[in-house]
Amino acid sequence: MDLPHSPYQIYIDLTELPGEPREIAARIKEAVNQATGLTCSICVAPNKLLAKIGSELDKPDGLTILTPADVPLRVWPLPVRKVNGIGPKAAEKLTALGLATVGDLAAADAGLLQDHFGRSYSAWLMQVAQGHDERPVVVESEPKSMSRETTFERDLHPRHDRPALSSSFTGLCVRVAEDLVRKGYVGRTVGIKLRYDDFRTVTRDLTLDEPTADATEIRRAATECLRRVELNRKLRLLGVRVSALTPAHEHALKPRLPVQADLPFASDE
Template sequence: MGRQWKGKVIFHVDINSFYASVERIHDPSLAGKPVAIAGNPKERKGIVVTASYEARAYGVKTTMPVWEAKRKCPGLIIRPPDFDKYRAASAEMFHLLEEYTELVEPVSIDEGYLDMTIPFKEGKTVQTAYELQNRMNRELGLPCSIGIAPNKFLAKMASDMKKPLGVTVLRKREVPQKLWPLPVEEMHGIGHKTAVKLKDWNILTIGDLAVFSASSLQGRFGVKGKKLSERANGIDHRSVDPEAAKEVKSVGNSITLSSDVQDKEELMNVIQTLSEKVEIRLKRKEVSSANIQLMIRYSDRQTITRSRKLPNPLFTGAEIKRQAAELLNKHWNGKPVRLIGVTALNVIPLSEAYKQLDLFSYKKDMKEAELSHSIAELTNKYGDNIISKGSSLKK
């Protein structure tokens, strides 16, 4: 992908069998085995949420009843969902993606778009994708597929073309050859009901949709019909929008250590560095947090995440480090550490954080965070009452 590439360069990163992959991080004995995540796994009416590729080879599918999945795959290992683990792994995934570009748009817990146009270097796009894929697998234990294309729709379609662990390039000029022969229901954005309606018009493939009258589609489906026609022709003008998922849920940093570390002082130094980086990112995003999480991955890939909620939001790296250090003291089992991460969870806008500060500690917290200028701005904007509640209570 050298000099012929023009326009934007968009990556779509999709973690393969996300929930099952996270379970394998926490229990390496699951590697290579058929695994399914299911609600109420002990009940016959439980439903498969996701399945590993080993399980899919037996015909196990999402939404399949547990009893049917076990019939198809007698050796199937079923685990109940653990969303705290999945959210923690998702946060680590997006932190890694943000090392490549600030233009990262989360789509769901396990997939996102990256606008790589600016960091793109001539001839290095595919190489960068493989590097990202390898780091995701090596550092986080998360296998992923990556689609590379000039827009979001084509990048999404490309990432679906090779799973697991695929890196696929899809150019707009390749749409007639690679997309048009596919059944219309395989097109991103077309669900079962829409596919049935399209087939009533004898639209069976993406190619059929591409050449069908756009005005007729718009008359039948409204604005969606116009978009379907554009997508089938490889057209998608949407930009990668980091704000699309709206408010930031967490801010964190992690590092895979160059060698396994068993020295506590060295681990504390790493935590301090990570905490300072978290502070910088919190300030940049203008948010704060009262819930700090520590992630520890041991040399045997066993991973734990522990967090502690606090009465007041934290602003500084020193405070974040203090909480993370206490978590290390309490939960580290003394074994060699491969990766360590510090994350501020459930972040809130600074304006909300001011309101949550404890009556007796807010002056100290404000001073440490050097927020007096911001408070002055808030006072000018909203009036004196925003910071005079303490004196009112005193009376």
């Protein structure tokens, strides 16, 4: 379900509900309108990937039923950018390879994709192009991790763009810490995620002696992770993650300190 002029999108598992999917979706649309005065677009589909794509097919105020049999007719003609998870840079690269639509991607050679996007991302591309998505609809759970990441408008060089990368790095650590404090959690494992300009992705983790929600401690640990990564290519994505979470009230936390503005990226050494 997609609310217009709003960042909110909601997944609902209708598997156990009695009635026809179209009738259930129509009742949901009516309930949203009565409660908020807003319209919404809904797609009923077998998985989250198709539900997301389908919710945008008949905007505004749409109601779409999308089945696997509909994928060639309704999904394959769409630009690859319409698939959630294919960003602007990846879409540009796919288009340069002659893969402008989801259908082009579905018919693409697996070796070609792996050569240009790596093994894991190319495997994912081939799956989503066929409309496959195994992610469950999770309605209630304790978070296992909290993360923040950013994809840069242009690829940044670890040395030449060091101030911009360091500023972004600090901001990610601060925002993760704020998320932890706001939701009442601390974590013991701090990790980073880097995606290079060739779409290769690397991660590194460090487990702390004590759990934390402190931005300075998170940044210090993330910097240690960063030192274990080769910084010899431009970066298109940077992320910071804290995992192994437990409720903060179970721990006596140290006083919070201000975040130091050191620069962890490439030096002249």
